[in-house]
Amino acid sequence: MARAMPELQLAISDFLLKLQRRQIEGSFDSAKHTVLLLRQVIVQHRASHSGQASSFIDAVKTVGARLVAASPIELAVGNVVRRVLHIIREEEVSIANNTEDEGETTFDSDDNNNSDDDGLPVLSAAVLAAANRNVLRAPSLHNLLESAVIPAVAIVSSSSAGDSEERSRSSEKNSKGWKLKHSIIEGINELLEDINNNHAQIAEQALEHIHQNEVILTLGHSRTLLQFLREAKKKRSFEVFVAEGAPRYLGHTLAKELAALNLQTTLITDSAVFAMMSRVDMVIIGAHAVMANGGVIAPTGLHMVALAARRHAVPFVVLAGMYKLCPLYPHNPYVLVNEMKSLSQILEHEESMEYIDAALNVPDLLAMNPSFDYIPPELVSLFITDMGGHNPSYIYRLVAEYYSPEDHSLE
Amino acid sequence: MAEQARMKAYYEHRAGHRALPDSASSAVTNEWLAQAEAALANEEPALPSNGSSSFSVIQEFNIWRSNPELAESVAAIKALTAVIRRSEAATMMGLEKELKIASDALKAWDETSISLSAGCDLFMRYVTRTSALEYEDIEAGKARLIERGERFGDISLKARKTIAMIGQDFIRDGCTILIHGFSRVVLSILKLAAANKKQFSVICTEGRPDSTGVEMAKEMVELDVPVTLIIDSAVAYTMQSVDMLLIGADGVVESGGIINMIGTYQAAMIARSMNKPVYVAAESYKFARMYPLDQKDMSPSPRNVYFQKSLPSAVQVECSARDYTPPQYLTLLFTDLGVLTPSAVSDELIQLYL
Known part of the structure; x- marks a missing residue:
C-alpha cells in the first residue's frame, strides 16, 4: 500500500518532521494540519470489501499513532484523530441503519421466497438496527443488564440476514462503500469548518460575558482571546490588563494588538498579577488543552494567575475550541509531559559559561523553561467553547458526546 | 508498551459493554x-x-x-x-x-x-x-x-475487573495510598496494580466498629505491599505523607456523594483540606436513588461498639456504622461506566429512571 500512494506517504512524513521539529506549533495549527492530512488518508484509502469502516479506522489509527508520538505535547493532534475515528464509527452506524430499513421494504416487494423464512429475519433485523443505534453509546446504568447478550444476537441476526441479502448485497457493495467514504469525508469537512470557525463562534458569545467598564486581566497571547475582545469592543468599552508572559513575552504582542483596536490596555509584569487582581472583574485566558476532568493545560504562569483570582473571588474564564478537548485524565504521565523550551530565552549561553565549575566542567548556573501549567478544575469558573459555556464538571459529558470510548487509547 | 496493551484491553472490554434496544x-x-x-x-x-x-x-x-x-x-x-x-x-x-x-x-x-x-x-x-x-x-x-x-x-x-483496570492507572510508582475500611473493589484495584509491579505503600485505618481495616491490612500483606495500620483518629496525623485517599462505597447517591463506613466523611474532609485527591471505587449498580441532605437523612445502621472501660449507664453511645460524604469532598469516581466526576452520577441515574 505504501508503494501505491507515494505522495500520501510523502505528506505524512513531511508533517511528522514538521511536528518533531516544532515547525508546526500551537493547538490550532496542528489540529488543522492533522485534519487535512487525515482527509487525504481517507480519500486515498482503498477499503477492502469486508469490514470497510474498520479498514478506514485502522488506516487512521496507524497514521494517528505516529502523529501523536511525533509531538505528544500537542494534544490537539490526538484529539482530532479521535474525532475523525468517531466520525467514521458514526457514519458506519447510520449507513447500516439506513440499509436495514431499505432492506426490509425491498424484501417484501421483489423477493417472494423470503416470506417462507418465517418472521425471524425481520425481527432480528429490527433488533440489529436497534443494537446499531446503541453501538456508539457509552456503557451506562441504563444498559447495564442488557450488555452481555448483544454479541449472540448480533451474530444470529447477521447470519440470518446474510442469507437472504447475499445477492443484493454484492451488487450494492460498491455503492455502499462509496457512500461510506463520501459521508466520512463530508464529516471531516464539517470538522475542519468547525476548527476554522471556532474563534468566531467563541467570539460571538463575548457580549454575554463582558460588560461595560469592566476590567479584564489576561496573560500571554491567544488568538481566540484577541477575537473575543475584538468582538466585545464593538459594543462595550472596557479595560484590559495584560501580563507579559515571560520568558516569551507574547503579552507584549497582545497588548499592542489590543491598543491598535483602541482598547484601553495596560501592560503589567507577571509578578504584578496579584497586586492588580483586586481591581479586576474577570480573568480570561486561552487554553492549550482541556482534560476530561475539566483541568486545563495552559502556558506557564497561569496557575498562579488562577490562584490569585480565586483569592480575590474573581471569575476565571477559559476560552477553548472543541478540538482542544482531550478525552484523557491527567493521571497519565504521558499526558502531563511538559515541553522544555530553549534555555536561551532566559539565560544567554555565554552568561552561563561564566559560571563553569572548574573541577567537573559543568555550569553551576542552570535554567529551566517549562512551557505549560496544569490548572485543576476547581480553579476554573467557566469554559467558553464554540458549543457554548460549560461548567468544568460538565466536561465529561462533552467528552462522551464527541469521542468513542474505544478510541481513547490510540494503539 | 505494556501500559498501552492494557489500556487497549480495557477499552475493548468497555466496547464489549454494549447495549440492546432502547x-x-x-x-x-x-x-x-x-x-x-x-x-x-x-x-x-x-x-x-x-x-x-x-x-x-x-x-x-x-x-x-x-x-x-x-x-x-x-x-x-x-x-x-x-x-x-x-x-x-x-x-x-x-x-x-x-x-x-x-x-x-x-x-x-x-x-x-x-x-x-x-x-x-x-x-x-x-x-x-x-x-x-x-x-x-x-x-x-x-x-x-x-x-x-x-x-x-x-x-x-466484569464490573470489578473494569474498575481495577481504570483505577490502577491512577496509582503511580512511589505513592502512598490511604484506605478506609474494607472494599472488594479497592482490593481488586490494588491487586492489579501490585500484579503490574507498581511500587506503592498503603496505610489502612482500623475501621471501627467492625475493624474491617484489619482485614484489608492482612490482604495487603498477602500482596507484599508495605502496609501501616493506624487508628481511626490518626487520619489527620498521617495525611501529610499520603498521596491519595482511595475508598469503596456502600452506595453512591444522586448528588454524587457516597454512603460508606463511618469515618469516610472525616477522612475525605481531611484529605480535601490538605489537597489530596479522594478517589471512590464503586460498581454502577450501587448507584441509588437517594438524595440525603445530611447525616440524619438516612436510616441509621447501628452496630455494637465496644469500649475497653466499662461505661456508666447514663452515657449514650453513638453507634451508627456509616456516614454520608457530600460530593464536594470527592475528586473522581472509578466505576464500570468509566471515570466519572461526582456530577456525572445523577446524569446516569436520570437516564435510567426518567
Whole structure:
C-alpha cells in the first residue's frame, strides 16, 4: 500500500518532521494540519470489501499513532484523530441503519421466497438496527443488564440476514462503500469548518460575558482571546490588563494588538498579577488543552494567575475550541509531559559559561523553561467553547458526546 | 508498551459493554394493555402465592449472600431471579406484581442496606422497562429475565475487573495510598496494580466498629505491599505523607456523594483540606436513588461498639456504622461506566429512571 500512494506517504512524513521539529506549533495549527492530512488518508484509502469502516479506522489509527508520538505535547493532534475515528464509527452506524430499513421494504416487494423464512429475519433485523443505534453509546446504568447478550444476537441476526441479502448485497457493495467514504469525508469537512470557525463562534458569545467598564486581566497571547475582545469592543468599552508572559513575552504582542483596536490596555509584569487582581472583574485566558476532568493545560504562569483570582473571588474564564478537548485524565504521565523550551530565552549561553565549575566542567548556573501549567478544575469558573459555556464538571459529558470510548487509547 | 496493551484491553472490554434496544422509546402496545387487563382480572388468585414467595425470597437472598465473592446487590438480583423462576403468573403484569412484592419484602427486611435497595430497584426497572413491552409471550419474557438475572453475577465480576483496570492507572510508582475500611473493589484495584509491579505503600485505618481495616491490612500483606495500620483518629496525623485517599462505597447517591463506613466523611474532609485527591471505587449498580441532605437523612445502621472501660449507664453511645460524604469532598469516581466526576452520577441515574 505504501508503494501505491507515494505522495500520501510523502505528506505524512513531511508533517511528522514538521511536528518533531516544532515547525508546526500551537493547538490550532496542528489540529488543522492533522485534519487535512487525515482527509487525504481517507480519500486515498482503498477499503477492502469486508469490514470497510474498520479498514478506514485502522488506516487512521496507524497514521494517528505516529502523529501523536511525533509531538505528544500537542494534544490537539490526538484529539482530532479521535474525532475523525468517531466520525467514521458514526457514519458506519447510520449507513447500516439506513440499509436495514431499505432492506426490509425491498424484501417484501421483489423477493417472494423470503416470506417462507418465517418472521425471524425481520425481527432480528429490527433488533440489529436497534443494537446499531446503541453501538456508539457509552456503557451506562441504563444498559447495564442488557450488555452481555448483544454479541449472540448480533451474530444470529447477521447470519440470518446474510442469507437472504447475499445477492443484493454484492451488487450494492460498491455503492455502499462509496457512500461510506463520501459521508466520512463530508464529516471531516464539517470538522475542519468547525476548527476554522471556532474563534468566531467563541467570539460571538463575548457580549454575554463582558460588560461595560469592566476590567479584564489576561496573560500571554491567544488568538481566540484577541477575537473575543475584538468582538466585545464593538459594543462595550472596557479595560484590559495584560501580563507579559515571560520568558516569551507574547503579552507584549497582545497588548499592542489590543491598543491598535483602541482598547484601553495596560501592560503589567507577571509578578504584578496579584497586586492588580483586586481591581479586576474577570480573568480570561486561552487554553492549550482541556482534560476530561475539566483541568486545563495552559502556558506557564497561569496557575498562579488562577490562584490569585480565586483569592480575590474573581471569575476565571477559559476560552477553548472543541478540538482542544482531550478525552484523557491527567493521571497519565504521558499526558502531563511538559515541553522544555530553549534555555536561551532566559539565560544567554555565554552568561552561563561564566559560571563553569572548574573541577567537573559543568555550569553551576542552570535554567529551566517549562512551557505549560496544569490548572485543576476547581480553579476554573467557566469554559467558553464554540458549543457554548460549560461548567468544568460538565466536561465529561462533552467528552462522551464527541469521542468513542474505544478510541481513547490510540494503539 | 505494556501500559498501552492494557489500556487497549480495557477499552475493548468497555466496547464489549454494549447495549440492546432502547425500549423506553417504544410506545405502549395493545398487547401490553391486554396484559394489564388480564393481570387485574387475575388479582385474586395471585395473592396466596405472593405470601409464600416473599417468605422464600429472603431465604434465597441469604443463601446467595453467604458467598463472600458476591456483593449484596448481586445477591438481591439472584434472589429476585429465583422469584421469577418459581412464579406461576400468566401475564407480565402479574409477574411484575409478584416481583414488586418480593422486592419490597427484601428491602423491608434490611432497610439500612443501600446496595440491597439499589440492586432491587435496578432489576425492577429492567423488568418494567424491557419485558412487558418487548415480549408478547410470557414464557419467552420470563426466560429472558431469568437469563439476565443469572448473568448478573458475571456482570458484577466484569464490573470489578473494569474498575481495577481504570483505577490502577491512577496509582503511580512511589505513592502512598490511604484506605478506609474494607472494599472488594479497592482490593481488586490494588491487586492489579501490585500484579503490574507498581511500587506503592498503603496505610489502612482500623475501621471501627467492625475493624474491617484489619482485614484489608492482612490482604495487603498477602500482596507484599508495605502496609501501616493506624487508628481511626490518626487520619489527620498521617495525611501529610499520603498521596491519595482511595475508598469503596456502600452506595453512591444522586448528588454524587457516597454512603460508606463511618469515618469516610472525616477522612475525605481531611484529605480535601490538605489537597489530596479522594478517589471512590464503586460498581454502577450501587448507584441509588437517594438524595440525603445530611447525616440524619438516612436510616441509621447501628452496630455494637465496644469500649475497653466499662461505661456508666447514663452515657449514650453513638453507634451508627456509616456516614454520608457530600460530593464536594470527592475528586473522581472509578466505576464500570468509566471515570466519572461526582456530577456525572445523577446524569446516569436520570437516564435510567426518567
